[in-house]
Amino acid sequence: MPTKKPYRIGIIGAGAITQALHFPGYKQDRRAKLVAFADPSTDRHAEIITKFGKLAAYTDYRDMLANESIDVVSVATPNVFHAKQAIAALNAGCHVLCEKPIAATLREADQMLAAAKRARKKLMIGFSHRMFSGPQKCKELLSKKTIGTPFMIRVRFAHGGPYPGWAKNSWFYKKSLSKGGAMLDMGIHAIDLCHWMLGPIKSVSGRAVTLIKPIEVDDNALLQLEFAQGALGYIEVGWTSPPGFSGFEIYGTKGSIICDYAKGLSLCTGKSSAGRDSTMQWKLIDPKPTRGGWDIEIKHWLDVIEGKVPHTLTGQAGRDALEVALAAYKSSDTGRRISIPK
Numbered sequence: 001m002p003t004k005k006p007y008r009i010g011i012i013g014a015g016a017i018t019q020a021l022h023f024p025g026y027k028q029d030r031r032a033k034l035v036a037f038a039d040p041s042t043d044r045h046a047e048i049i050t051k052f053g054k055l056a057a058y059t060d061y062r063d064m065l066a067n068e069s070i071d072v073v074s075v076a077t078p079n080v081f082h083a084k085q086a087i088a089a090l091n092a093g094c095h096v097l098c099e100k101p102i103a104a105t106l107r108e109a110d111q112m113l114a115a116a117k118r119a120r121k122k123l124m125i126g127f128s129h130r131m132f133s134g135p136q137k138c139k140e141l142l143s144k145k146t147i148g149t150p151f152m153i154r155v156r157f158a159h160g161g162p163y164p165g166w167a168k169n170s171w172f173y174k175k176s177l178s179k180g181g182a183m184l185d186m187g188i189h190a191i192d193l194c195h196w197m198l199g200p201i202k203s204v205s206g207r208a209v210t211l212i213k214p215i216e217v218d219d220n221a222l223l224q225l226e227f228a229q230g231a232l233g234y235i236e237v238g239w240t241s242p243p244g245f246s247g248f249e250i251y252g253t254k255g256s257i258i259c260d261y262a263k264g265l266s267l268c269t270g271k272s273s274a275g276r277d278s279t280m281q282w283k284l285i286d287p288k289p290t291r292g293g294w295d296i297e298i299k300h301w302l303d304v305i306e307g308k309v310p311h312t313l314t315g316q317a318g319r320d321a322l323e324v325a326l327a328a329y330k331s332s333d334t335g336r337r338i339s340i341p342k
């Protein structure tokens, strides 16, 4: 753990998520001092300096790690680069916040976990949905057994796609850089939430297809999960979605939790029946369940580094989610259900 504050921050990849989350988050926390960033796109250099002030700008992250004295690194680059950049930063003695998915393969993820252990540094994965007030409240309700035993979860995360409109270029749609489409990009958040709330996941079947966009990777996917505790779950993700439901629902023996990201988190109790004797009662618990998220992630990360809060968005959590996503692709390719090793 670095002893001197403010922590000196270096960022690898200065695109959309860095500009929305990492730069603003570090900039507003007095424990952090933004020092440098690395991005091969020199267009990005001018953009960053205009928006966030004069920082040392590098085109190669290895030069940044060699030349600058840095305590904490964020990795926010196309997925295929996460592992080697995170490992280089850990080997340079930095704590690392790495964007999701942790890596492209389980072997790379294992190497990241080993590097963090060897360096005795923290490795956190950017599972931002866990930072939202809705999922946090839901986790609390589940731990209090408010809905009894949960037996079914449904997650739907879908929007119109990362490009154009969000990402700085179309790398998300190129298999060599992304390693997967909507199932890896959005599915990994959904899998992590399922794992966190009802996990562990015992087996998965999936279907990832390119339905609408002329791209190399899947733009829509369905996953069906089976949990070790017996529950079932299903996830729908997509990059071609019209406006509609985004969020998740959990059904238990004594009630259900509906977390509609647009409309609020509600608890539903009473009796649901096929006849006219339904007695369902709805209680709105959180009208804006997407409070928090990116706005609090860097504060949480610095708290993790300082040991002030439990470290839950671990490299292992990143590896667990990746394992299920990769198994779902295997299922999609083979038509078989895939077991997840214990």
Ligand SMILES: NC(=O)c1ccc[n+]([C@@H]2O[C@H](COP(=O)([O-])OP(=O)(O)OC[C@H]3O[C@@H](n4cnc5c(N)ncnc54)[C@H](O)[C@@H]3O)[C@@H](O)[C@H]2O)c1
Binding pocket: 012, 013, 014, 015, 016, 017, 018, 038, 039, 040, 041, 044, 061, 076, 077, 078, 079, 081, 099, 100, 101, 126, 127, 128, 166, 167, 168, 169, 171, 185
């Ligand atoms: N947690 C979340 O909610 C969330 C949201 C969006 C994106 N992400 C993740 O963040 C990562 C980046 O996505 P984005 O939306 O910012 O994409 P983006 O295209 O907007 O930005 C990527 C940046 O990385 C730079 N880059 C490319 N190769 C590089 C290299 N070798 N070294 C350094 N920089 C390099 C590009 O020039 C670009 O500026 C992805 O892994 C994505 O899955 C997470």
